[in-house]
Amino acid sequence: MTVRPARPRRALAALLIAAVVPLAACAGKPPTAAGSGSASGSAPAGSAVALKRIEVTVAHGTASGDTGRVKVATGTPVALVVTSDTADEVHVHGYDIESELTAGTPKTLHFTADVPGVFEVELHNAGVVLLRLQVG
Amino acid sequence: MSVLAHGIGTRTDLPIPIGLALFGAGAAILITFSVLLLFWTTPRLGGAASGVALPAGVQRLADAPALRRVLQLLALTAAVFVVVVAFAGPEDTPHNLAPWVFYVTFWVGLVPASLLLGPVWRIVNPLRLVHRGLRLAVPRAPGAGRLPALGSWPGAVALFVFLWLELVYPGRSEPVTVGVFLLGYAIVQLALALWFGEDWFAHGDGFEVYSSLIARLSPWGRRDDGRLAVRSPLAGAISTPKVAGLAAVVVVLLGSTAFDGLSRTVFWQSGPGGGNGVLAGTLGMLAMIALVAALYLTGTWLSGRLAGQPTRVQPERYAATVIPIALGYTVAHYFSLFMLDGQTTWILASNPFGSSGVDLFGTYRNVLDLTAVSAGAIALVQVCAIIVGHVLGVTLAHERALLSARRARASDQLPLVIVMVLFTFGGLGLLFGF
Numbered sequence: 001m002t003v004r005p006a007r008p009r010r011a012l013a014a015l016l017i018a019a020v021v022p023l024a025a026c027a028g029k030p031p032t033a034a035g036s037g038s039a040s041g042s043a044p045a046g047s048a049v050a051l052k053r054i055e056v057t058v059a060h061g062t063a064s065g066d067t068g069r070v071k072v073a074t075g076t077p078v079a080l081v082v083t084s085d086t087a088d089e090v091h092v093h094g095y096d097i098e099s100e101l102t103a104g105t106p107k108t109l110h111f112t113a114d115v116p117g118v119f120e121v122e123l124h125n126a127g128v129v130l131l132r133l134q135v136g
Numbered sequence: 137m138s139v140l141a142h143g144i145g146t147r148t149d150l151p152i153p154i155g156l157a158l159f160g161a162g163a164a165i166l167i168t169f170s171v172l173l174l175f176w177t178t179p180r181l182g183g184a185a186s187g188v189a190l191p192a193g194v195q196r197l198a199d200a201p202a203l204r205r206v207l208q209l210l211a212l213t214a215a216v217f218v219v220v221v222a223f224a225g226p227e228d229t230p231h232n233l234a235p236w237v238f239y240v241t242f243w244v245g246l247v248p249a250s251l252l253l254g255p256v257w258r259i260v261n262p263l264r265l266v267h268r269g270l271r272l273a274v275p276r277a278p279g280a281g282r283l284p285a286l287g288s289w290p291g292a293v294a295l296f297v298f299l300w301l302e303l304v305y306p307g308r309s310e311p312v313t314v315g316v317f318l319l320g321y322a323i324v325q326l327a328l329a330l331w332f333g334e335d336w337f338a339h340g341d342g343f344e345v346y347s348s349l350i351a352r353l354s355p356w357g358r359r360d361d362g363r364l365a366v367r368s369p370l371a372g373a374i375s376t377p378k379v380a381g382l383a384a385v386v387v388v389l390l391g392s393t394a395f396d397g398l399s400r401t402v403f404w405q406s407g408p409g410g411g412n413g414v415l416a417g418t419l420g421m422l423a424m425i426a427l428v429a430a431l432y433l434t435g436t437w438l439s440g441r442l443a444g445q446p447t448r449v450q451p452e453r454y455a456a457t458v459i460p461i462a463l464g465y466t467v468a469h470y471f472s473l474f475m476l477d478g479q480t481t482w483i484l485a486s487n488p489f490g491s492s493g494v495d496l497f498g499t500y501r502n503v504l505d506l507t508a509v510s511a512g513a514i515a516l517v518q519v520c521a522i523i524v525g526h527v528l529g530v531t532l533a534h535e536r537a538l539l540s541a542r543r544a545r546a547s548d549q550l551p552l553v554i555v556m557v558l559f560t561f562g563g564l565g566l567l568f569g570f
Contacts, residue, residue, distance in 0.1 A: 069402050094146040094506055096230075116511035117147035118400070132405060136150045136511050 052076045052113075056130045058084040058123060063130045071134045072113045078133075080109040080121065088126055092133070094119040144229065144239045144309045145477045147506060148400050151569035152515040160519040164526050164560045168553055171530045172546040179538045184360040184375035187367030195364045204259055212262035215318065217488075222315030226490035232311035233484040238318070239302060239309075241481045244470045246343065247463070250350040254357070257347035263322060264337055267329045277333035287380030290328070290336075291345030292388050294321075296425075298342050299392040303399065304417035345385055352376045352459055353528075370528065374535055376456035383455035386462055387432055390559065391425030393465040397566030398424060428559070432458065435555030443548035445540055453540065454552060457532035461556060464525020465563050468518040475509045518567050526560040 052072045056065040072078060082090050083106040090107065091098045094115060101107050101123075116136035122129045190198075197203065222234035229235055249256045298321075307313045329336040337344050357372040359365045376382070398404050398420060408416050436450035479502070486500035495501070533552055537544040 068406050096146070115147075115506045116150060117506060118150060119147050134150065 049073075049076055051079055053079045053081065054131070054133075055081045056083070056121075058082070058086075058088075058126065058128060058130070060085065061126050061128055063128055067131050069118075069134055070131050074114060074116050074136050076113045076135075078109075078111055078113050080111075082107050082109070082123075082130065084123060084126075086126070089124040090121065090130070091124055092119060092121050098124075144235050145473050146504070147472075147476065149472050149514055149518070149567075150511050152518060152564070152567045154568065156515055156519045157564050157568040160523050160564045161561055163523050164557060164564075167523070167527050168530050168557055171527070171534055172549065172553065176534075177538070178542070179535055181374050181532075181535045182368060182371035183539075186371045186375075187357055187359050187363075187365030189359065189363040189365050198364060205265060207260040208262050208265035211260040212265055215262050219315050219318050221488045222311045222318070225311060225488055227311065229309045229311060230480075231484065231490050233481065233488045234311045234314045235309050236477070236481045236484060238314050240473055240478045243298075243302070243343075244474045244478070246347050247350055247466055247470070250347040251354050251463075253351075254354045255344075255348040255351040257341075257344045258338065261337055261341065261344055263325050263329070263341065264334060266322070267326055267334055267337075270326060270330060271334075274330050277331060279331040280333035280335070283332050283335055283339055285380070286339055287382065288339060288345055288385050289381035290340030291342050292381055292384035294325075294340060294342030295346060295385060296388050296392070299388070300418065300421060303392060303396055304414060304421055306414060346389070349382075349385060349389075349459060350463060352456060353463060370532060370535075373456050373459055373528075373532055374539070376459070378449075378452050378455075380452065383432065383451040383458075386455050386458045387429045388425055389462045390458065390465060391428040392421055393462070393469050394428060394562060394566060395421040395424040396469050397465075397563070401566065401569045431555045431558060435552040438551035439537070439549055442551065443537065443541055443544055454533060454536055457529055457536055458556075458559075460525040460528035460532065461559055462525075464521045464523070467521035467525075468563065468567060471517050471521070472509065472514045476506050477504070479504050479508070515567075519564065522560055522563045522567070526556060529556050 054066045054070055056063050056067060058064075080090075080092070082101060083104070084090075084101045085103060087103050088101045089098060090101055090109070092109065092111070094117060095111055095113075097109055097111055099107055099109055113133065113135040119133045119135070120129050121131050121133060189195075218234050218237050221232065225232045225234065246257060298317075301308055301313075301317055305313070325337070325341055328340055332340070338348070339345070352373045353369040354372065355366055355369055357365055357367050357375075359367075360375075399409055399417070404420070409420060433451055436454050437447050439445075439454075440447040440450035482497075483499050483502050483504065486497045487494040530553055533549060533556065534546075537549050
């Protein structure tokens with residue numbers, strides 16, 4: 001069968017366009033922090049950013065308070081207050097903050113949420129996920 | 137210890153920004169219609185005969201049985217070491233090498249390795265070496281004749297079992313779980329290989345099936361004249377042999393990755409999957425696989441009807457065209473795990489048994505850097521992977537249709553292409569985290 005020379009060239013051009021357009025568009029777009037225009041990574045040292053207070057209480061293996069997905073902007077100073085009715089250990093994944101809890105006494109963890117991502121906060125012994133901290 | 141999605145890890149990705157999600161969706165539609173309307177009207181990707189042969193010396197080396205035995209021995213040594221560490225190393229996951237090597241370095245690393253080098257696990261599979269040893273005692277393989285009929289179905293089952301462990305089983309990240317799974321997997325696979333012969337591994341070892349499937353998109357391939365060749369990855373994919381169960385493998389991969397995405401959404405975490413329950417997880421994973429299967433079968437069936445093709449062969453015929461889409465999903469879901477939590481492997485490898493004062497490679501004091509790749513870069517990689525997978529999938533489906541019927545009308549492909557668009561929208565939607 002005969003193939004006219006114009007056709008493969010057009011097809012090739014179409015292939016190139018289809019292959020290059022998304023790549024170029026992907027490559028050309030500057031990475032933006034997810035969410036709505038939040039500051040990307042650089043936590044201001046003087047800390048004009050308001051402290052984010054997150055409070056969770058655990059009773060009979062069930063968490064209440066600021067549970068579920070808790071969103072904070074990158075660089076926010078966080079005060080996480082956890083009260084458990086049993087002695088346990090609280091763990092903020094990713095930030096790798098671990099702290100012992102005594103039964104009935106609120107424990108406050110201070111840290112700056114400067115690593116973007118979604119991180120679980122859980123009680124080790126009870127195996128309860130208190131909340132998922134969404135930074136960014 | 138409860139864990140995040142996909143087996144192990146300290147973090148999951150942020151939802152992709154709405155702008156990127158919309159851009160991706162728009163690009164997917166635009167590209168799809170350009171492919172259907174502008175592209176070639178005769179098959180032109182090349183097939184099993186295409187490619188530039190590598191020098192005979194290179195092929196002799198690559199095919200040398202001695203080289204394979206050496207590589208298999210190295211892999212076997214590493215695997216035995218990982219199992220020993222799983223049982224005898226530190227008990228807590230953050231300090232035990234085994235789960236990180238298995239879920240991140242091996243399972244996720246298999247993707248870039250196969251994409252760049254070809255079907256690597258078929259070459260270095262340590263079970264093949266053990267099987268050769270056992271074969272000396274058991275010379276006959278009574279089931280060898282039945283293997284071709286089984287096709288890739290056993291591989292699909294093996295992959296499902298592994299993916300269930302990785303995505304659903306609550307104790308998945310415990311070192312002991314990894315050790316038990318590796319031993320159990322090896323025993324079952326070896327027993328089946330003794331029954332069916334060494335070819336079993338190509339049909340039923342999930343990791344080998346997975347690696348070989350991804351390698352269809354690598355630049356290396358074996359031409360139909362037996363020569364190793366460099367060729368277009370699309371030619372490699374389109375010449376994937378039609379094997380029973382290939383569609384099942386692709387559907388299991390796509391469906392389970394979709395479940396991985398689902399399990400990261402607020403909807404899942406605050407709803408059905410909130411308790412990290414086995415039942416909810418298993419049902420969720422089965423539901424996603426069933427959904428993907430139903431969409432795929434409907435798309436191929438309708439396309440076959442429109443084109444007047446026998447509808448029964450359609451699912452296997454088009455299975456290879458979904459490989460890039462499954463690969464795009466995989467990259468989107470595992471890229472950050474590999475780049476970020478994957479560092480843990482190299483930190484822990486320096487002191488696998490957690491003994492004080494041991495630091496073999498001087499990396500044990502290194503700290504996991506979760507900001508090594510920015511959230512923006514991760515989102516871009518995710519969206520690009522899904523779109524590029526979509527483009528290649530639609531392109532392959534177009535070529536496949538032309539190969540089946542020279543005068544295929546573009547409109548006949550519409551049902552399957554719409555299913556592919558749905559997969560892409562679904563993938564982007566899960567990343568966006570509806």
